[in-house]
């Protein structure tokens with residue numbers, strides 16, 4: 399193949415992460431790269447995340463472009479991908495994961511502890527809404543959508559703060575707006591947050607294989623395995639965090655009541671070398687324990703939750 403065509407959404411975040419990926423592929427393979435812009439429903443809709451019709455609104459147009467042969471690789475924010483694999487396509491690589499934490503971006507340097515009573519905090523994510531309610535029941539949590547710059551632009555205007563992924567802010571060089579990083583123990587984030595997924599047609603994985611970072615790939619597979627086992631969509635109020643360290647794969651996941659009135663947590667670890675499918679086995683253990691603790695009664699887990 400003389401030119402590798404990488405499909406990308408036209409949003410600033412997608413362009414930023416695709417350009418970085420294109421540069422690493424070029425550096426490692428010497429192949430020439432062309433970026434192919436693709437428009438998705440998720441980019442044009444201004445409806446709440448909860449109402450845009452379930453999982454994968456960002457992914458389907460990119461997948462269609464791949465299957466149609468309009469491009470050879472697509473770069474997804476892994477957390478936006480539905481857990482069901484697409485026919486004829488595979489995740490060929492997960493590059494080294496960026497910061498998985500959420501970040502509070504507030505006016506005047508405020509934090510979750512110092513925001514005034516009744517402060518207006520914007521997020522469209524049911525998980526972040528539940529976490530905000532749980533941590534500060536007095537806050538006025540506002541359901542918002544729009545790209546990262548639009549959201550940041552409302553801070554100090556009609557909102558006191560927004561919660562965003564640190565990885566996305568970093569990719570757009572907007573970490574200056576962060577007033578507090580939220581640690582993953584008390585504030586687990588969306589499965590695979592901060593990770594990219596490089597998708598190709600089945601059989602063409604070698605095009606991107608050199609970019610795969612196994613510890614990141616295993617960790618995000620474990621986190622997403624919980625979603626798959628719970629049959630939960632990307633809008634379900636679920637946080638998860640996994641880590642491979644010294645051969646030990648650790649996974650913790652938490653399901654929230656949407657109003658923040660309660661949650662259940664399960665954490666387990668196993669030696670990756672001891673299992674045939676370490677990510678899948680660990681995810682099943684954690685998900686089954688969440689269900690035993692009543693996760694399905696606590697929160698709507700389905701795709702349009």
Ligand SMILES: NCc1[nH]cc(CCC(=O)O)c1CC(=O)O
Pocket residue numbers: 475476477478561562563564565566567590591592593594
């Ligand atoms: N759902 C939108 C989305 N998809 C990926 C990121 C951030 C980057 C990442 O987690 O990889 C964001 C923005 C956000 O949640 O703040």
